[in-house]
Amino acid sequence: MRYAHEVGKVRAAEQALMARLPEGTLMRRAAAGLASACARLLPHVYGARVVLLVGGGDNGGDALYAGARLARRGAAVEAVLASAKAHPGGLAELRAAGGRVVNDAERALDTADLVIDGLTGIGGAGGLREPYAALARRTAHVEGVVVACDVPSGVDAGSGRVDGAAVRADFTVTFGTYKPGLLIDPGAAHCGVIELVDIGLGRDLPDPDVVSPWPEDLGVPRPEPESDKYRRGVVGVLAGSERFTGAAVLSVGGAVHGGAGMVRFASAARPVELIRQRWPEAVTTVIDPRPSALERIGRVQAWVVGPGLGTDRGAETLIEAVLRTKLPVLVDADGLTVLSRRRDLLYREAPTVLTPHAGELARLLGGGVTREEIEARRLEFVRRAATELAATVLLKGSTTLIAEEDRPVRVNPTGTPWLATAGTGDVLSGLAGALLAAGMSAIDAATAGAYLHGLAARIAAGDPIDPAPGLEAPISAYDVVTALPAAFRTLA
Numbered sequence: 001m002r003y004a005h006e007v008g009k010v011r012a013a014e015q016a017l018m019a020r021l022p023e024g025t026l027m028r029r030a031a032a033g034l035a036s037a038c039a040r041l042l043p044h045v046y047g048a049r050v051v052l053l054v055g056g057g058d059n060g061g062d063a064l065y066a067g068a069r070l071a072r073r074g075a076a077v078e079a080v081l082a083s084a085k086a087h088p089g090g091l092a093e094l095r096a097a098g099g100r101v102v103n104d105a106e107r108a109l110d111t112a113d114l115v116i117d118g119l120t121g122i123g124g125a126g127g128l129r130e131p132y133a134a135l136a137r138r139t140a141h142v143e144g145v146v147v148a149c150d151v152p153s154g155v156d157a158g159s160g161r162v163d164g165a166a167v168r169a170d171f172t173v174t175f176g177t178y179k180p181g182l183l184i185d186p187g188a189a190h191c192g193v194i195e196l197v198d199i200g201l202g203r204d205l206p207d208p209d210v211v212s213p214w215p216e217d218l219g220v221p222r223p224e225p226e227s228d229k230y231r232r233g234v235v236g237v238l239a240g241s242e243r244f245t246g247a248a249v250l251s252v253g254g255a256v257h258g259g260a261g262m263v264r265f266a267s268a269a270r271p272v273e274l275i276r277q278r279w280p281e282a283v284t285t286v287i288d289p290r291p292s293a294l295e296r297i298g299r300v301q302a303w304v305v306g307p308g309l310g311t312d313r314g315a316e317t318l319i320e321a322v323l324r325t326k327l328p329v330l331v332d333a334d335g336l337t338v339l340s341r342r343r344d345l346l347y348r349e350a351p352t353v354l355t356p357h358a359g360e361l362a363r364l365l366g367g368g369v370t371r372e373e374i375e376a377r378r379l380e381f382v383r384r385a386a387t388e389l390a391a392t393v394l395l396k397g398s399t400t401l402i403a404e405e406d407r408p409v410r411v412n413p414t415g416t417p418w419l420a421t422a423g424t425g426d427v428l429s430g431l432a433g434a435l436l437a438a439g440m441s442a443i444d445a446a447t448a449g450a451y452l453h454g455l456a457a458r459i460a461a462g463d464p465i466d467p468a469p470g471l472e473a474p475i476s477a478y479d480v481v482t483a484l485p486a487a488f489r490t491l492a
């Protein structure tokens with residue numbers, strides 16, 4: 001896992017460590033890591049033109065000390081000061097090493113081979129003010145490499161929020177631990193490649209607030225020699241209605257390719273007929289929306305309920321029946337709309353996974369919360385939802401977040417904006433439901449589901465011969481289903 005800590009905890013850990021070390025040690029460690037990352041990015045340090053954008057805090061200090069190191073190795077280092085308060089020690093060291101302060105930022109940036117963004121780090125608060133904002137905007141036109149010190153300036157380190165101008169870095173060198181805002185969009189999209197520099201915070205850091213899994217953290221079960229279809233997990237899918245049939249086909253597709261031993265599908269006659277044609281491997285039952293409807297379907301280990309189900313009384317009856325079982329249940333789409341008027345159904349003993357996008361979560365939370373507010377403060381709202389709704393909440397969107405009370409929030413590192421197309425959410429519901437039925441915990445099934453879903457979309461959108469960025473093509477939700485086996489294979 002990649003671990004991220006909230007800003008207050010980073011500062012507390014830094015303070016605890018600093019109290020045991022000679023003054024300035026941490027900043028020198030940070031600057032050494034930053035300078036060596038920059039040296040690796042330059043073809044030659046000697047003679048390279050390096051520009052430092054320096055704010056009035058310690059982030060600027062890091063940039064100045066790193067600049068001094070590069071200057072000592074023969075780089076021509078120029079500093080542009082955004083504040084009259086630039087770190088005095090760093091400034092003195094830069095000057096002693098032969099670096100200089102310049103006023104003409106335009107000229108300096110135009111000819112730079114590498115720019116170090118030291119405007120603001122974890123101390124940045126609110127949208128960038130002038131002249132910081134103009135300098136941050138100007139970096140978009142730099143031909144050289146842009147390296148953010150600790151956090152791209154303009155990105156809120158704690159949340160990833162961007163309010164106005166922000167640096168878009170090619171590379172971010174961050175110190176001690178990741179910050180949540182480096183992993184969550186829109187902040188994440190401003191970081192480029194992230195390198196973590198160890199400054200010795202180790203044992204002073206508490207448990208992380210946010211984590212992002214590597215493939216080896218996912219723990220997706222693989223069939224064993226003695227596996228049979230029941231042991232691999234039977235998932236029940238309650239989806240589709242006479243009016244909406246496509247969502248059911250996609251959800252069952254996600255479950256079939258999600259590794260379920262068996263998929264049991266139950267719905268009205270028309271969706272059942274379509275599933276029989278499209279997914280002959282699913283075991284189907286036509287049901288009426290009665291409280292006893294589940295009895296005819298047979299045993300399952302987990303339920304997926306909601307895609308295309310409609311939001312009428314009948315849908316509510318089925319959702320109520322499923323949530324009254326003692327099995328893990330994943331609720332998506334129309335199921336979430338029904339739950340927003342029946343939150344009482346959520347207070348149950350078995351695990352519940354909710355997979356809303358921001359609009360659905362706004363309805364679920366109620367109280368006037370809007371989709372826009374959730375999109376702007378995703379981390380805060382996903383945590384709040386997990387607590388208030390007593391469920392594992394997977395919040396979809398440009399960065400999918402997964403929260404469960406009293407645990408670090410998981411950030412999904414895969415995915416692509418090409419996923420933003422109708423029906424892909426239905427695929428995720430079936431996929432994560434199959435992983436739940438396979439015996440994964442709610443948070444692990446949601447995490448692995450989001451990971452494989454995002455990866456399948458990337459595989460589907462990418463050019464198989466030249467998977468370079470920029471060569472992707474639009475995908476359908478069905479393409480995501482088809483690419484799931486390739487996504488699973490990458491975990492082998």
Ligand SMILES: NC(=O)C1=CN([C@@H]2O[C@H](COP(=O)(O)OP(=O)(O)OC[C@H]3O[C@@H](n4cnc5c(N)ncnc54)[C@H](O)[C@@H]3O)[C@@H](O)[C@H]2O)[C@@H](O)CC1
Pocket residue numbers: 011014015018026027028030055056057058059060062083085119120121122123124125126127128129130132149150151175199
């Ligand atoms: N505390 C420590 O021990 C260490 C801190 N380090 C560095 O110090 C940074 C934190 O330093 P600071 O706490 O001084 O904070 P920052 O340097 O991140 O930001 C504070 C400065 O930015 C200005 N500022 C804040 N928000 C602004 C806005 N919206 N528009 C314009 N200006 C704004 C403030 O006026 C102040 O001058 C870290 O990100 C890291 O780079 C590292 O040297 C490692 C050790």
Ligand SMILES: Nc1ncnc2c1ncn2[C@@H]1O[C@H](COP(=O)(O)OP(=O)(O)O)[C@@H](O)[C@H]1O
Pocket residue numbers: 333357395396397398399400415416417418419420421422423424425426427428453
């Ligand atoms: N900008 C984006 N970048 C990456 N993924 C996105 C983006 N917007 C949406 N997604 C993903 O696309 C999927 C859409 O799901 P959802 O909103 O439920 O749509 P639908 O109900 O039509 O299936 C989710 O997995 C979501 O995380």
Ligand SMILES: [K+]
Pocket residue numbers: 059117118119120121148149150151152153
């Ligand atoms: K910065």
